[in-house]
Amino acid sequence: MTLGSVPPKFKVNIDRDQCMDCGRCIENCSYGVYRREGDKILIESRKCTGCLRCVAMCPRDAITLTEKPIDYRSHPLWTREVREDIIKQARSGKIILSGMGNARDLPVVYDRLLLDACQVTNPSIDPLREPMELRTYIGKKPSKLKFKKTESGDVELETKLAPNLKLNTPIMIGHMSFGAISLNSQLSMAKAVTELGTYMGTGEGGLHKDLYPYQDHMIVQVASGRFGVNIDYLERGAAIEIKIGQGAKPGIGGHLPGEKVNEEVSRTRMIPVGSDAISPAPHHDIYSIEDLVQLIRSLKEATEWKKPVFVKIAAVHNVAPIAAGIARSSADAVVIDGFRGGTGAAPKVFRDNVGIPIEVAIASVDQKLREQGVRNEISIIASGGIRSSADLAKSIALGADAVNIGTAALVALGCRVCGNCYRNLCPWGIATQRPELVSRLDPERGAIQVSNLIKGWTYELSELMGAAGINSIESLRGNRDRLRGYMLDEQMLKILDVLPAGA
Amino acid sequence: MSHGNNSEIIDEYITLHSSLSIFRVIKMCGIIGFIDRTKSRMDGSSIKAALSLMNERGSGDGAGYAAYGIYPEYADYYALHVFFDNLGEPKKKVDELLQQLGEIVHQEEIPTTPQPGIKKVHIPWRYFFKPSEDLMEGKMASENDVVTYIVMEVNANVKGATICSSGKNMGVFKASGWPEDVANFYRIEDYKGYIWLGHNRYPTNSPGWWGGAHPFNLLNWSVVHNGEITSYGTNQRYVEGYGYKCSLFTDTEVVAYLFDLLGRQHGLSYEMVVKALAPPFWDEIDRMPAKEAELNKAVRLTYGSALMNGPFAIVVGTENGIVGFTDRIKLRPLVVGENGNRLYISSEEAAIRVLDPEVKNVYTPRAGEPIIGRFIE
Ligand code: SF4
Numbered sequence: 001m002t003l004g005s006v007p008p009k010f011k012v013n014i015d016r017d018q019c020m021d022c023g024r025c026i027e028n029c030s031y032g033v034y035r036r037e038g039d040k041i042l043i044e045s046r047k048c049t050g051c052l053r054c055v056a057m058c059p060r061d062a063i064t065l066t067e068k069p070i071d072y073r074s075h076p077l078w079t080r081e082v083r084e085d086i087i088k089q090a091r092s093g094k095i096i097l098s099g100m101g102n103a104r105d106l107p108v109v110y111d112r113l114l115l116d117a118c119q120v121t122n123p124s125i126d127p128l129r130e131p132m133e134l135r136t137y138i139g140k141k142p143s144k145l146k147f148k149k150t151e152s153g154d155v156e157l158e159t160k161l162a163p164n165l166k167l168n169t170p171i172m173i174g175h176m177s178f179g180a181i182s183l184n185s186q187l188s189m190a191k192a193v194t195e196l197g198t199y200m201g202t203g204e205g206g207l208h209k210d211l212y213p214y215q216d217h218m219i220v221q222v223a224s225g226r227f228g229v230n231i232d233y234l235e236r237g238a239a240i241e242i243k244i245g246q247g248a249k250p251g252i253g254g255h256l257p258g259e260k261v262n263e264e265v266s267r268t269r270m271i272p273v274g275s276d277a278i279s280p281a282p283h284h285d286i287y288s289i290e291d292l293v294q295l296i297r298s299l300k301e302a303t304e305w306k307k308p309v310f311v312k313i314a315a316v317h318n319v320a321p322i323a324a325g326i327a328r329s330s331a332d333a334v335v336i337d338g339f340r341g342g343t344g345a346a347p348k349v350f351r352d353n354v355g356i357p358i359e360v361a362i363a364s365v366d367q368k369l370r371e372q373g374v375r376n377e378i379s380i381i382a383s384g385g386i387r388s389s390a391d392l393a394k395s396i397a398l399g400a401d402a403v404n405i406g407t408a409a410l411v412a413l414g415c416r417v418c419g420n421c422y423r424n425l426c427p428w429g430i431a432t433q434r435p436e437l438v439s440r441l442d443p444e445r446g447a448i449q450v451s452n453l454i455k456g457w458t459y460e461l462s463e464l465m466g467a468a469g470i471n472s473i474e475s476l477r478g479n480r481d482r483l484r485g486y487m488l489d490e491q492m493l494k495i496l497d498v499l500p501a502g503a
Numbered sequence: 504m505s506h507g508n509n510s511e512i513i514d515e516y517i518t519l520h521s522s523l524s525i526f527r528v529i530k531m532c533g534i535i536g537f538i539d540r541t542k543s544r545m546d547g548s549s550i551k552a553a554l555s556l557m558n559e560r561g562s563g564d565g566a567g568y569a570a571y572g573i574y575p576e577y578a579d580y581y582a583l584h585v586f587f588d589n590l591g592e593p594k595k596k597v598d599e600l601l602q603q604l605g606e607i608v609h610q611e612e613i614p615t616t617p618q619p620g621i622k623k624v625h626i627p628w629r630y631f632f633k634p635s636e637d638l639m640e641g642k643m644a645s646e647n648d649v650v651t652y653i654v655m656e657v658n659a660n661v662k663g664a665t666i667c668s669s670g671k672n673m674g675v676f677k678a679s680g681w682p683e684d685v686a687n688f689y690r691i692e693d694y695k696g697y698i699w700l701g702h703n704r705y706p707t708n709s710p711g712w713w714g715g716a717h718p719f720n721l722l723n724w725s726v727v728h729n730g731e732i733t734s735y736g737t738n739q740r741y742v743e744g745y746g747y748k749c750s751l752f753t754d755t756e757v758v759a760y761l762f763d764l765l766g767r768q769h770g771l772s773y774e775m776v777v778k779a780l781a782p783p784f785w786d787e788i789d790r791m792p793a794k795e796a797e798l799n800k801a802v803r804l805t806y807g808s809a810l811m812n813g814p815f816a817i818v819v820g821t822e823n824g825i826v827g828f829t830d831r832i833k834l835r836p837l838v839v840g841e842n843g844n845r846l847y848i849s850s851e852e853a854a855i856r857v858l859d860p861e862v863k864n865v866y867t868p869r870a871g872e873p874i875i876g877r878f879i880e
């Protein structure tokens with residue numbers, strides 16, 4: 001062991017004067033930080049991930065957590081993280097795995113965009129007294145309408161509308177598979193979206209039968225591994241999403257560690273128990289845009305053209321022309337996942353280095369689709385690091401039709417973004433399949449929490465729109481005139497097509 | 504979504520907001536529209552008087568008139584009204600462009616009489632123009648497309664020249680100044696029209712140059728507008744996707760382009776254009792009979808980016824008549840009056856009474872309801 005150990009990430013401490021020796025920390029910590037020896041609770045700080053389950057459960061507020069109790073000699077280039085990654089790889093010779101989204105301290109474009117409000121020259125609108133319309137339709141729309149006159153002189157619509165999903169609020173929950181997360185987490189979210197009149201994704205893990213009652217609000221995913229895909233599955237969903245890539249790891253496929261593949265997961269995914277479920281990097285029947293067009297058509301044929309088909313891509317450098325290509329196919333929506341998108345497990349080097357921010361991707365995709373006159377052909381769903389109603393409003397003002405949230409919904413269920421989802425030990429019962437942990441999450445209560453979050457954001461979005469004198473979501477969409485950039489460079493402002501603050 | 508089970512949050516907001524909504528400050532502009540359905544023409548003197556009555560709605564910063572039926576001798580040609588900063592380089596460029604794309608049948612400076620209240624910062628000019636037919640193909644398949652192209656090109660790229668109107672047998676006369684002064688400057692009483700629009704402006708968001716005054720025009724569409732369009736950015740992105748360029752620094756310009764796109768290019772009826780621009784609320788649509796609901800849903804889905812938000816009252820002059828409407832919650836006033844074949848639409852009833860003391864049937868339309876006056880064939 002020439003490398004020795006690295007300093008622990010956290011130091012856990014119990015204030016022994018406060019502690020009532022109830023033992024809840026021992027029960028709750030799935031990582032084994034606490035154990036009892038005689039009448040004393042011993043602490044092994046090195047095992048702590050910072051999930052804060054113990055802190056949340058301690059009745060006496062006796063536990064304190066210190067981050068980085070021992071740090072390295074400071075160095076601007078050779079950061080702690082860099083040094084530890086090297087040590088880890090020197091030891092293992094492997095790819096470093098990580099969870100959740102990009103953890104690098106890069107500037108967040110959302111935080112440098114500011115919203116507008118009315119003063120004097122036009123009235124703001126009070127959403128509690130006047131109608132405020134957030135209803136959003138996701139799907140293909142005609143670029144113009146044709147009417148005909150009937151014999152009795154009435155005007156009738158001649159154009160046929162393609163099937164669209166009706167959202168009561170422009171917030172959906174993105175795809176997190178059964179396997180990556182627990183059934184109780186999926187159930188919580190499914191109940192919430194059904195109550196609210198919006199949608200969630202199944203992820204690439206198939207559709208568990210307990211979710212059938214909510215299937216009208218679920219978008220079923222077809223990913224490169226094709227886990228759980230059959231005609232019954234396709235027919236159950238409200239829409240179908242083809243997953244080409246994901247923001248946390250563009251260019252590579254999904255990865256579900258074998259520890260998480262228990263009986264139930266194996267049945268739903270149609271794979272053997274305990275086997276790693278590794279989706280191929282590409283779909284092996286999609287090597288070009290023409291192939292994608294064919295797959296979209298086959299899925300539509302299979303479901304009798306009744307279901308919208310979405311295509312999800314990671315926001316990579318030339319996301320705009322790719323999205324334009326997708327818009328020309330029979331796809332109904334393109335889901336763009338920015339480089340801050342979360343994941344259950346991804347190689348760290350991908351998570352932290354590949355892809356571009358969602359804000360920039362929305363701006364350039366919307367622009368490109370308009371230039372090519374195909375913006376109405378397809379809806380834009382943005383995801384990857386949307387943290388608040390402000391991020392939501394800004395995404396729509398940049399040009400998105402709706403957003404997908406992922407991490408935010410998990411945080412509403414208890415997740416503390418500790419980033420250890422790939423270990424199957426999530427103490428909050430979210431990213432785990434262990435029955436004793438999963439049972440910690442009550443789907444009824446989870447549903448209320450998730451639905452509260454979406455309601456809260458929806459109220460805030462209404463207020464933001466009202467303050468801007470807008471009473472209908474379509475007038476916020478692409479309304480970059482109501483955004484200003486703050487501390488963004490000229491080039492970035494140009495790409496976002498936003499004026500600087502003060503202009 | 505139901506707001507029902509979050510009454511605490513709602514209560515908080517009510518306390519927060521109950522004091523706020525009374526602070527609505529209305530930006531004031533006076534607008535007026537007139538049509539004689541039999542095409543019997545009226546000179547500009549009474550429209551001047553009516554607009555001047557609304558002086559408290561303006562600030563002397565800008566006023567303008569649009570008149571239809573004024574050039575019967577050139578009725579088949581496009582009348583291009585242009586503001587030149589000088590008659591050198593800018594005019595040379597416009598002349599060249601017009602000669603390249605068609606024939607100038609006649610041109611002259613628009614006659615004006617100096618007014619103490621008006622600084623003549625531009626030279627108003629008019630061309631009577633016919634696009635040549637052999638150029639019409641692809642993107643410029645019709646005379647209207649060619650003229651639209653010319654307007655966009657000059658207004659975006661020719662420094663020192665602004666085309667302020669481009670319809671047939673009509674013209675826009677506008678400048679910085681009070682309505683009487685602008686009218687006297689252009690000798691507006693010398694023109695006889697069957698449609699008149701007038702606008703008295705209190706500008707808040709455009710510089711005080713003449714191009715920023717109303718009416719705004721493209722081809723036969725002319726717009727006068729009282730209010731502010733909070734959806735401007737969305738509407739602008741939408742029309743720019745179809746080749747229009749918003750270069751006049753004001754939100755009203757986009758309304759003329761929306762009418763041209765939906766009304767001319769997409770062939771929608773005036774009623775349908777107004778439905779797209781100020782559609783019914785979803786709650787109302789949900790209560791409609793199935794077929795009607797489907798039609799309204801289709802309009803909202805297809806033309807969501809054309810929906811105009813914010814407070815406005817608008818009168819549009821067109822080839823076949825005038826169209827007046829307000830925003831969906833009617834944050835700006837609009838009054839309609841009728842007398843025989845004459846229809847009046849204005850911000851104020853008093854202005855209509857100046858135009859026609861005998862006016863009958865004066866009423867206020869519902870929010871978003873189109874008021875359409877068409878010629879009788
Ligand atoms: S949960 Fe708190 S009070 Fe209970 S044993 Fe642990 S530290 Fe002590």
Ligand code: SF4
Pocket residue numbers: 051099100410414415416417418419420421422425426427428430431
């Ligand atoms: S889901 Fe669980 S394991 Fe994953 S970050 Fe959240 S708390 Fe940690």
